[in-house]
Amino acid sequence: AVTGARFVLAALRLVGAALLSPGSCTFEDSACGYQWDYAHLPWTLHGEGHYISVDTSYEGEKAVLSSPDLYSEEWSCVRLIYQIATTSDTSTDPARLNLYLRQEGESFDHLLWSAKEPSDSWLIASLDLTNSTKKYKLVLEGEMGQDKSTSIAIFEIKITSGYCIECDFEENHLCGYVNHWNPNVNWFVGGGNIRNSQSILPKDHTLNSALGHYMYVDSVYVKRFQEVAQLISPKTMAPISGCLSFYYQLKQESSIVFTVYLRDMSGFYEEIWKTDRAPNADWALAEVDFNAPYPMEVIFEVAFNSAKGGYVALDDISFSPVYCSNRTGTPFNPANAGCNFEEDLCNFYQDHKDGPGWSRVKVKRNVYRAGDHTTGFGYYLLANTKFTSQPGYIGRLYGPTLPGNLQFCLRFYYALYGFFQMSGTLAVYIFEENHVVQEKIWSVLDSPKGVWTQAEISFKKPMPCKVVFVSWCKSFWDCGLVALDDVSLSLGNCQAADLLLHSPGECTFEKDECVFTQKKRSRGSWHRKRGPTPTSYTGPKGDHTTGVGYYMYIEASNMVYGQRAYLVSRSLRGTPGKQCLTFFYHMYGAGTGLLSVYLKKEGDGEEIPLWRRTGEQSISWLRGLIEYESDTNYQIIFEAIRGVSIRSDTAIDDILFQAGPCLEVEEIQFSSGYPDSLNEIEN
Secondary structure, eight states: OOOGGGGSOSOOOOSOGGGOOTTOBOOSSSOTTOEEOTTSOOOEEETTTTEEEEETTSOOSEEEEEOOOEEESSOEEEEEEEEEEESOSOOSSOOEEEEEEEETTOSSOEEEEEEOOOOSSOEEEEEEEOOEEEEEEEEEEEEOOSOSSEEEEEEEEEEEESOTTOBOSOSTTGGGOEEEOOSSOOOEEEETTOTTOOOOSSOOSSSSSTTOEEEEEESTTOOSTTEEEEEEOOOOOSOEEEEEEEEEEEEESSOEEEEEEEEETTOOEEEEEEOOSOOOSSOEEEEEEEEESSOEEEEEEEEESSTTOEEEEEEEEEEESSOSSOOOSOOOOGGGGOBOOSSSOTTOBOOGGGOSOOEEEEEOSOSSSOOOSSSSSSEEEEESOTTTOOTTEEEEEEEEEEOSSEEEEEEEEEEEESOSOOTTSEEEEEEETTSOEEEEEEEOOOOOTTOOEEEEEEEEESSOEEEEEEEEEOBTTBOOEEEEEEEEEEESOHHHHHHHHOOTTEEOSSSSOTTEEEEOSSSOOEEEEESOOSSTTSSOSSOSSSSSSEEEEEOGGGSOTTOEEEEEEOOBOOEEEEEEEEEEEEEOSTTOOEEEEEEEETTOOOEEEEEEEESOOOSSOEEEEEEEEESSOEEEEEEEEOOSSSOOOEEEEEEEEEESOOSSOOSOSEEESOOSOOSOEEO
16 A cells, blocks of 8 residues: 555645634644643744654654644544654654643543654644534644654644545545555546646536546556455544445446445455446435444445446545434444443343352452452452352353444453363353354463453454353362453454553553652662562552553562652643542552552642551452542652561552542541451352
């Protein structure tokens, strides 16, 4: 494939600055209200070349450029024409251009898009912005990486109302549509009354004029049977569904196949329209129902059978969020196919012919048996308890019906206890609606005993189906406990879901320490670790995020009694109204000390205590919730104090900052110890 640059005219001049919408800029004689952050590298405005850039002639890690305040009560499309130029294609830390959305009332910026591919010509990125009543800014961040000679340039930012897949082909960047290059047949720009133009139609559809533009493909250079030309839309960056419409002309002397496909990020094609009418010389309207719940491209494909095949022309692609047909009914909501089992089984159910199966249980905080994954003291499902074990015993848990022909990402947490052989003790099957087994899509192989471990599975089935969790007790002598919690389903494969679902104020410590740094007041420090801590009878066996990932902890054997370790956030944007901080903490060990959370406002020396736990709490990861307010910039500080013995490892994981009040509030913000009742299971 080649970029649209191959088929774009040399000059990328668009409309004059006076006609540009708020937030748009061609950088001809000004930065249009865009401002750079003086704490970082400077941007340079090149008025003659009509671009703004940053390069490695200055020393620094990054440059930041932010738009004026913007409002967008309608769906809009941001188009960014940019270039990353570098001398090395294989840098381990390449230059990168990031685009963030900074919404009013949010302490964190939301990453919309990121690119690191160097090129010798301008590239175009198209990003859908959903409608919002909140004021926002666009923030561009150029990360310089480690290459000694790098420059990042932005030629144009253009914000238009509507959807990025819409195009009338009047502008030279073709709205980010690209032709998939083929030696013999390709989509070209037609019209414009340009000398030497290969235009084959007297008029376009948009302007009904010889000056207007459209896309076309003809069969003049066809060499082989079934030569194919593809015009590929920008990728949809937000879930959309409705009516896709376009105008086309088709002239054929031998059969032409004109088809429209959707292609997801794993390369799966779905045909949504094919021409079925006799050709004529006028523009014809085509309308097709369109559903893109996760990132997809629209592909306009023409296949010719001979060099005398004729031509196809295309113009005025548009989109409406209302279906073309009188389709009714609510779209599928993947949240209805998940469950944390706190209240009930949600939309899961059991077939009692299987026997007692899965039980919903709760474990009080204790130092012997782990609690649930959701909070550490809530409910989860338990199968194969000793009370129901019998040779060949099977417990099935059926999920709700899922629609066919959609890509799904299934995630859940499981923990296994008491098995000699773990493989096969928990499996996930796809059943057809009539409870006929279709296939096994996952089975446990091995996992740390008693650790909540995350599993994730991407799947797509043509027909409606159900996900079924099956626990299996092989024999009376090898029958243990299977625990299940926090089942979630999202649309798209798991890699795409990660990109879409990432929360900007979240830190799982999987890659690094995020917005946190060590504050060296003494020898005590936090360490990033995976797996169990070195000292027995203290610390977690695994992290909270996946069971096999990273967390932060203090190693008590390296510290002395009363020594403190501080993990301090960078300065966070103050916002009016309540904020909610969620995190998970692990305080297991007879000598456990203190864990405290403080708020420090900018310009104020005082550290305001928000939350504290003293002494051993549980063998489980427990959820902490803190509601706080700060209308000035602030920092959050996690302070751990080493207790009386080396069994004093304290850990934290999965920190999440969210705007607005906490949906639940902890009754006790400052407490010590765990309850006397140990190892009790409540049904």
